[in-house]
Amino acid sequence: MPHADWAAFSFEGIGTRWEVSTPHDLAPSAQQDLLALVENFDAAWSRFRADSLVTAMAREPGSYSFPAEAAGLGELYRTLYGLTGGAMTPLVGASLERLGYDAAYTLRPSGDPLPAPRWEDVLDWNGTSISTTAPVVLDIGAAGKGLLVDVLASALEVRGVEAFMVDASGDLLARGPGTVPVGLEHPYNPAQAIGVVELGGRALCASAANRRAWGDGLHHVLDATTGQPVRTAVATWALADTAAVADALATALFFVPGAVLEESFDVSWLTVFSDGSAAYSAEFEGTLFT
Structure with a gap:
């Protein structure tokens, strides 16, 4: 949680709760700028709204021009697609829909599990231009929330706000002096913590199998x-300089050991497995409770 005496600007965006905390109240114009950035991001990347670029891409193959943040996102996904042997990809949207995590939130499988198409077969992601040779359901959920955290953080910095915390329902980016204690949620009991991280100047993102779970x-x-x-x-945490990288690597930890990710990224990490064991990087900033 942020410093107790900071002001908080809270709102809903991309299906989750946000809180931007600053030493002083944000000006109304700054608040409106942040809300506009969230709306523009959703209009481009959401697979849950009929008017988004992603939904258009699912209807019709072709070349689409995305906002500026697409360039770094494409490079990040392409790297992790390679490191995970194709297990992590932005082309997983149709696979999620098959299992019921669709725009209507049916939460009922409509058939057997569906592997995602191979990147090299259908997708050309070049900077802000994304081209497809077949209709695909793009899903950037593995990194998208963190990416939007970074977008909002950049907007605050442009306005001269030097100290802040952006909290996207647990995906956090802190800037400014000092540290803030952040509890690491128990993967089987959200009311308990398994440890704590003193967060300062970096991003902390988590991924867990108990979040957005349904059915059998x-x-x-x-x-x-x-x-x-x-x-x-069952649960992972990653700390990095940007929230997009931390968010993406928290997902990648489900597929590959953290040591593999350390070869390509400046990251510290923690993975909790279904048997109750845990692995973490030598420089992990957190303290685990015994």
């Missing part, structure tokens, strides 16, 4: 090569 063992973290939910890891 179904959840949102799918192995794209099979279309089935991952069963080994």
Whole structure:
């Protein structure tokens, strides 16, 4: 949680609760700027609204021009697609829909698990231009919330706000002096914590199988090569300089050991497995409770 005496601007966006905390109240114009950025992001990337670019891409293949943040996002996903052997991909949207995590939130599978198409077969992501050779359901959920955290943080910095915390329902980015204690939620009991991180100047993002779970063992973290939910890891945390990277790596930890990610990214991490064991990086900033 942010400093107790800071002002908080709270709102709903991209299906989750946000809180932007600053030492002083944000000006109304700054608040409106942030809300406009959230709306523009949703209009481009949401697979849950009929008027988004992603929904248009699902209807008709072709070349689409996305906002500026697409360039870095494409590079991040392409790297992780390679490191995970195709298990993590933005092309997993149709696989999620098959299991019931669709625009109507039916939460009922409509058939057997559906592997995602291979990137090299259908997708060309070049900077802000995304081209497809077939209709695809793009889903950037593995990194999208963190990416929007970074977008809002950049807008605050442009306005000269040097100290702040952006909290997207637990995906956090802190800037400014000092640290803030952040509890690490128990994967089987949200009312308990398994540890704490003193967060300062970096982003902390988490992913867990108990979030967005439904049906008989179904959840949102799918192995794209099979279309089935991952069963080994149950919760992960990643700390990085940007929230987009932290968010994406928290998902990647479901597929590959953290040591593999350390070879390509400046990240510290924690993974909790379904058998109750845990693994973490040598430089993990958190303290785990015994």
